[in-house]
Amino acid sequence: MAETPAASTGECKPMRADAARNRDKLLKVATQTFTDKGADASLDHIAKAAGVGIGTLYRHFPTREDLVMAVYSRQIDALEERSHELPAQHDPVEALHEWMRGFVDYYAVKQGMVTLLRSMMQSSPDAFAEARGRLRAATERILQPAIDAGGIRGDVSAEELLRALGGICLSSGTPAGATASAASTIALVDLVFDGLRYGAPSAS
Amino acid sequence: MAETPAASTGECKPMRADAARNRDKLLKVATQTFTDKGADASLDHIAKAAGVGIGTLYRHFPTREDLVMAVYSRQIDALEERSHELPAQHDPVEALHEWMRGFVDYYAVKQGMVTLLRSMMQSSPDAFAEARGRLRAATERILQPAIDAGGIRGDVSAEELLRALGGICLSSGTPAGATASAASTIALVDLVFDGLRYGAPSAS
Amino acid sequence: MAETPAASTGECKPMRADAARNRDKLLKVATQTFTDKGADASLDHIAKAAGVGIGTLYRHFPTREDLVMAVYSRQIDALEERSHELPAQHDPVEALHEWMRGFVDYYAVKQGMVTLLRSMMQSSPDAFAEARGRLRAATERILQPAIDAGGIRGDVSAEELLRALGGICLSSGTPAGATASAASTIALVDLVFDGLRYGAPSAS
Amino acid sequence: MAETPAASTGECKPMRADAARNRDKLLKVATQTFTDKGADASLDHIAKAAGVGIGTLYRHFPTREDLVMAVYSRQIDALEERSHELPAQHDPVEALHEWMRGFVDYYAVKQGMVTLLRSMMQSSPDAFAEARGRLRAATERILQPAIDAGGIRGDVSAEELLRALGGICLSSGTPAGATASAASTIALVDLVFDGLRYGAPSAS
DNA sequence: TATGAATGAGATTTCATTCAT
DNA sequence: TATGAATGAAATCTCATTCAT
Structure with missing residues (x-):
C-alpha cells in the first residue's frame, strides 16, 4: 500500500488548496458510494461523481x-x-x-x-x-x-x-x-x- | 430466477445419470469456491474446476x-x-x-x-x-x-x-x-x- | 444444403405420422418466429415452442x-x-x-x-x-x-x-x-x- | 443511447488528436464492415481491424x-x-x-x-x-x-x-x-x- | 426416432490501471 | 497537477451443433 501525502497531519509540504479540496470531495463521495454499493464499487464512478478525473483519484489514492x-x-x-x-x-x-x-x-x-x-x-x-x-x-x-x-x-x-x-x-x-x-x-x-x-x- | 429440475426429490423425470453427476460436481466445487472467494467468484472458473463447459453450468443454474x-x-x-x-x-x-x-x-x-x-x-x-x-x-x-x-x-x-x-x-x-x-x-x-x-x- | 425427406411429394418412404406432425408443427412455429424476429432467430426457441427437442428439429432440417x-x-x-x-x-x-x-x-x-x-x-x-x-x-x-x-x-x-x-x-x-x-x-x-x-x- | 462527443461540429473541447484519429479510423472500418456483413457484424472485429482496443470502441460508441x-x-x-x-x-x-x-x-x-x-x-x-x-x-x-x-x-x-x-x-x-x-x-x-x-x- | 445434455466458441460489456497531453 | 483516452483482461451469457441415452 503506497504512502499518500499526509492529509490532515500537515507534515510534508502543506498540499495545495485545490488538491485538498479534491481529496475531500473524493473522500466524501467514496464514503457514500462504498456505503451504498460496497467497497468494490467502480472507482471510475466515484471519480465522476466527485467531479474529478480518474487520474486525480489515483494520484490521491494510488490503490483502491x-x-x-x-x-x-x-x-x-x-x-x-x-x-x-x-x-x-x-x-x-x-x-x-x-x-x-x-x-x-x-x-x-x-x-x-x-x-x-x-x-x-x-x-x-x-x-x-x-x-x-x-x-x-x-x-x-x-x-x-x-x-x-x-x-x-x-x-x-x-x-x-x-x-x-x-x-x-x-x-x-x-x-x-x-x-x-x-x-x-x-x-x-x-x-x-x-x-x-x-x-x-x-x-x- | 428459473427453477432447476429437482435434484434430490426425484419427482419429474429421473434426470440422466451424467446430468446428475455434473450437477453434483458443480455444487461441490461451487461450495468450495464460494467459501474461499465469496459469492462473486468467477462462474467460469467453477465450471472449469468442475470439469464441465460453462454452458453446462448455465443449464443447471441459469443465474448466479x-x-x-x-x-x-x-x-x-x-x-x-x-x-x-x-x-x-x-x-x-x-x-x-x-x-x-x-x-x-x-x-x-x-x-x-x-x-x-x-x-x-x-x-x-x-x-x-x-x-x-x-x-x-x-x-x-x-x-x-x-x-x-x-x-x-x-x-x-x-x-x-x-x-x-x-x-x-x-x-x-x-x-x-x-x-x-x-x-x-x-x-x-x-x-x-x-x-x-x-x-x-x-x-x- | 442437405436433402430432407420429401414433405408433401410423398416419394420415398411415406414418413411416419408423428414425424409428419412434428415437421408441420415446426414449420408453423418457424414461420411465425422468422416473421417476428428474422431468419436468425434461435433454433432452440423454435424447437421449444414447437414442443419438440432440438434434436428433432435438426433431424428434419439439418441446417438452418x-x-x-x-x-x-x-x-x-x-x-x-x-x-x-x-x-x-x-x-x-x-x-x-x-x-x-x-x-x-x-x-x-x-x-x-x-x-x-x-x-x-x-x-x-x-x-x-x-x-x-x-x-x-x-x-x-x-x-x-x-x-x-x-x-x-x-x-x-x-x-x-x-x-x-x-x-x-x-x-x-x-x-x-x-x-x-x-x-x-x-x-x-x-x-x-x-x-x-x-x-x-x-x-x- | 448515449451521446458521443461532437465529431465534426467542433464545439465543446476540441477532442484530443489521437482520440479523433481513432474515432475516424473506427468509423471508416465500421462502414466497410457493416457494408460487407450487415449491422450485426462483430464489434470486436471492427475494433481489431481499426487497430484499437475494444474498450476504445466502446468509449466512442457506447452502444452498437x-x-x-x-x-x-x-x-x-x-x-x-x-x-x-x-x-x-x-x-x-x-x-x-x-x-x-x-x-x-x-x-x-x-x-x-x-x-x-x-x-x-x-x-x-x-x-x-x-x-x-x-x-x-x-x-x-x-x-x-x-x-x-x-x-x-x-x-x-x-x-x-x-x-x-x-x-x-x-x-x-x-x-x-x-x-x-x-x-x-x-x-x-x-x-x-x-x-x-x-x-x-x-x-x- | 426423439430427446435434451454437453460443449465451447463468440459477443457484449465493464473496469482497473497506465500514460499522453 | 489534472485530465480523460486507451488498453485489454475478465466476466456473463447465448447458441449452434454434436451425441449419448
Missing part, C-alpha cells in the same frame, strides 16, 4: 485499498472522539451501555460502516491493523472503567466486545428483513449487555 | 443466484438435520447451548457458510426467504423447548437468536485477525448464552 | 437454411396458386393490377414474408433459386397476358416487376414509420402500375 | 446503435451535399431524374448503405428519425422544384419517393442474382420516374 482505508479511518475518528466524551457524562457502566447502543445504532448502521466492513472482511484480511487498533483502544477506554467499577464481568476483552458489536451490526440488513432491524438490533445489544453483567461481582 | 441459492440451501440441510437430532440427546437447555456452539463453530465457520452469507447480504437482500425460513424453523425447534423447560428467558425470538449467532459468525475472520477466532468465538457464544439465561425464571 | 427454405417455399405456394386463379376472374390488365396490390398488401406484408426476405438477402445470396424461379413464373403468368392485351409496356420483365414489388414490400416498416405504410404502400404500387402503362401502346 | 447511427449519418451527409449541388447544374425535372439514378446507383448501392439499412430495419425500427429526416429534407429539396416546374405529378410525397427508391435499393442483390442488378436497377428507377411523369400537368 488506500481509498477504502482512508474512508474507514475517518469513520473511526468519530467513534474515537465519542470514547473521550462519554465517560465525562455518565457513570462507567451506563457509559458502557451507551457506547454499545451508540456504536451499533448510530455510528455503524446509520453511518454505513457496515457495508464497508463487510467488503473489507471479504478482501483484505488484516490490512487495517492501525485503524482497528484505534478502535480497540477506544473500546477499552470505555470497557475498563466499567469493569473496575464492579458492575461488569472482567473476563471479556475489548476485542471480544468489539466482535460482538460488529457481529450485530453485520447481521443488520440480513435476509431476515431490514425492517425488524431497528428494534431487534437494540434488543440484541441489550442481550449482550445483560450477558456482560451476568455473573459479574456486582450481581452476586 | 440459482447456484448460490443451491449451495446455501445445501448447507442448511445439515443444520436442519442437527435440529432434529440434538433434542434426543440432551436436555433442552443443554441442547440449546450445544446448538449455539455447533452452529457457530462447526456449521457456519468450518463449513464456510460465512463467506457465502457475507456476499449474499451484499447483493441479494431477500431472495433467500425459503432457506432462511427453514433455518429459523430449525432454531425455533431448539429454542422453544429450552424456554418451556424454564431455564431460558422467553423474550428473545428465534429470529433474534439467529441474528446474534449470525453476527458472531460474520465477525469471525475480522481484521482483528483470524487467529483469535477459535477461542474467542466460543467465548462470544457463551456470552450470549449467559445473556439468555440472565433474568430467566429459573435464575430469579 | 433448410428450415428457412422450407418456410419460404410454403409462402410461395400461396402466391403460385393465386397466379392461376386471377386470370380467370379478371381481364388481363386488371388482373395484373390486382396481382400487384395483392402481392404487396396481403401475401408479402401480412403474411410476413418481408422479414424473412430481408434476412435471407443478408445471408444467403442465391441459395433460393428454385423458389424464386417458381415466383417469377407466377409473375410471368400474370404479366405476359397483360402485355399481349396491349395495355402494358412490353419492355419490363417479370424479373423487374418482381423486384419493384419486392422493393416496395421491403421498404414497408422502414424507419420512416410503420404507420404510413398501409395507404402509402398502395400508392406506391399504383405509382409503379402507372409507370407500366405509361408509353404503352394503349396509351398512345 | 451509436456506431451504426454514426455510420449511417455519415452516408447521408454525402447525399445531403448532392441535394444542394444538383439543382445548380440541371433544370428541375432533369435534376430529379439525376437524383433518383444517383441515389440508387451510386450512393446507396455502391456506398453500401443498403446492407446497413436492411440490418437497421430488422432491429432498430425508428431510432434513426434524425438521419431519416435529413434524408427526406434532401429529397424534398429536389422533388418540389420539379413539381413546381410542372413536369411531375404533385400527388407523390418525398416520403413516398424515398420509399420507392429505398425499395429498389433494398431489392438489389436479391436472390434473383446480383448480376442483373446494374442494368435492371436503372430500368426500375426509370419505371418509377415514368410513373412520376404520367398524368402530370405537363403531360396532359
Whole structure:
C-alpha cells in the first residue's frame, strides 16, 4: 500500500488548496458510494461523481485499498472522539451501555460502516491493523472503567466486545428483513449487555 | 430466477445419470469456491474446476443466484438435520447451548457458510426467504423447548437468536485477525448464552 | 444444403405420422418466429415452442437454411396458386393490377414474408433459386397476358416487376414509420402500375 | 443511447488528436464492415481491424446503435451535399431524374448503405428519425422544384419517393442474382420516374 | 426416432490501471 | 497537477451443433 501525502497531519509540504479540496470531495463521495454499493464499487464512478478525473483519484489514492482505508479511518475518528466524551457524562457502566447502543445504532448502521466492513472482511484480511487498533483502544477506554467499577464481568476483552458489536451490526440488513432491524438490533445489544453483567461481582 | 429440475426429490423425470453427476460436481466445487472467494467468484472458473463447459453450468443454474441459492440451501440441510437430532440427546437447555456452539463453530465457520452469507447480504437482500425460513424453523425447534423447560428467558425470538449467532459468525475472520477466532468465538457464544439465561425464571 | 425427406411429394418412404406432425408443427412455429424476429432467430426457441427437442428439429432440417427454405417455399405456394386463379376472374390488365396490390398488401406484408426476405438477402445470396424461379413464373403468368392485351409496356420483365414489388414490400416498416405504410404502400404500387402503362401502346 | 462527443461540429473541447484519429479510423472500418456483413457484424472485429482496443470502441460508441447511427449519418451527409449541388447544374425535372439514378446507383448501392439499412430495419425500427429526416429534407429539396416546374405529378410525397427508391435499393442483390442488378436497377428507377411523369400537368 | 445434455466458441460489456497531453 | 483516452483482461451469457441415452 503506497504512502499518500499526509492529509490532515500537515507534515510534508502543506498540499495545495485545490488538491485538498479534491481529496475531500473524493473522500466524501467514496464514503457514500462504498456505503451504498460496497467497497468494490467502480472507482471510475466515484471519480465522476466527485467531479474529478480518474487520474486525480489515483494520484490521491494510488490503490483502491488506500481509498477504502482512508474512508474507514475517518469513520473511526468519530467513534474515537465519542470514547473521550462519554465517560465525562455518565457513570462507567451506563457509559458502557451507551457506547454499545451508540456504536451499533448510530455510528455503524446509520453511518454505513457496515457495508464497508463487510467488503473489507471479504478482501483484505488484516490490512487495517492501525485503524482497528484505534478502535480497540477506544473500546477499552470505555470497557475498563466499567469493569473496575464492579458492575461488569472482567473476563471479556475489548476485542471480544468489539466482535460482538460488529457481529450485530453485520447481521443488520440480513435476509431476515431490514425492517425488524431497528428494534431487534437494540434488543440484541441489550442481550449482550445483560450477558456482560451476568455473573459479574456486582450481581452476586 | 428459473427453477432447476429437482435434484434430490426425484419427482419429474429421473434426470440422466451424467446430468446428475455434473450437477453434483458443480455444487461441490461451487461450495468450495464460494467459501474461499465469496459469492462473486468467477462462474467460469467453477465450471472449469468442475470439469464441465460453462454452458453446462448455465443449464443447471441459469443465474448466479440459482447456484448460490443451491449451495446455501445445501448447507442448511445439515443444520436442519442437527435440529432434529440434538433434542434426543440432551436436555433442552443443554441442547440449546450445544446448538449455539455447533452452529457457530462447526456449521457456519468450518463449513464456510460465512463467506457465502457475507456476499449474499451484499447483493441479494431477500431472495433467500425459503432457506432462511427453514433455518429459523430449525432454531425455533431448539429454542422453544429450552424456554418451556424454564431455564431460558422467553423474550428473545428465534429470529433474534439467529441474528446474534449470525453476527458472531460474520465477525469471525475480522481484521482483528483470524487467529483469535477459535477461542474467542466460543467465548462470544457463551456470552450470549449467559445473556439468555440472565433474568430467566429459573435464575430469579 | 442437405436433402430432407420429401414433405408433401410423398416419394420415398411415406414418413411416419408423428414425424409428419412434428415437421408441420415446426414449420408453423418457424414461420411465425422468422416473421417476428428474422431468419436468425434461435433454433432452440423454435424447437421449444414447437414442443419438440432440438434434436428433432435438426433431424428434419439439418441446417438452418433448410428450415428457412422450407418456410419460404410454403409462402410461395400461396402466391403460385393465386397466379392461376386471377386470370380467370379478371381481364388481363386488371388482373395484373390486382396481382400487384395483392402481392404487396396481403401475401408479402401480412403474411410476413418481408422479414424473412430481408434476412435471407443478408445471408444467403442465391441459395433460393428454385423458389424464386417458381415466383417469377407466377409473375410471368400474370404479366405476359397483360402485355399481349396491349395495355402494358412490353419492355419490363417479370424479373423487374418482381423486384419493384419486392422493393416496395421491403421498404414497408422502414424507419420512416410503420404507420404510413398501409395507404402509402398502395400508392406506391399504383405509382409503379402507372409507370407500366405509361408509353404503352394503349396509351398512345 | 448515449451521446458521443461532437465529431465534426467542433464545439465543446476540441477532442484530443489521437482520440479523433481513432474515432475516424473506427468509423471508416465500421462502414466497410457493416457494408460487407450487415449491422450485426462483430464489434470486436471492427475494433481489431481499426487497430484499437475494444474498450476504445466502446468509449466512442457506447452502444452498437451509436456506431451504426454514426455510420449511417455519415452516408447521408454525402447525399445531403448532392441535394444542394444538383439543382445548380440541371433544370428541375432533369435534376430529379439525376437524383433518383444517383441515389440508387451510386450512393446507396455502391456506398453500401443498403446492407446497413436492411440490418437497421430488422432491429432498430425508428431510432434513426434524425438521419431519416435529413434524408427526406434532401429529397424534398429536389422533388418540389420539379413539381413546381410542372413536369411531375404533385400527388407523390418525398416520403413516398424515398420509399420507392429505398425499395429498389433494398431489392438489389436479391436472390434473383446480383448480376442483373446494374442494368435492371436503372430500368426500375426509370419505371418509377415514368410513373412520376404520367398524368402530370405537363403531360396532359 | 426423439430427446435434451454437453460443449465451447463468440459477443457484449465493464473496469482497473497506465500514460499522453 | 489534472485530465480523460486507451488498453485489454475478465466476466456473463447465448447458441449452434454434436451425441449419448
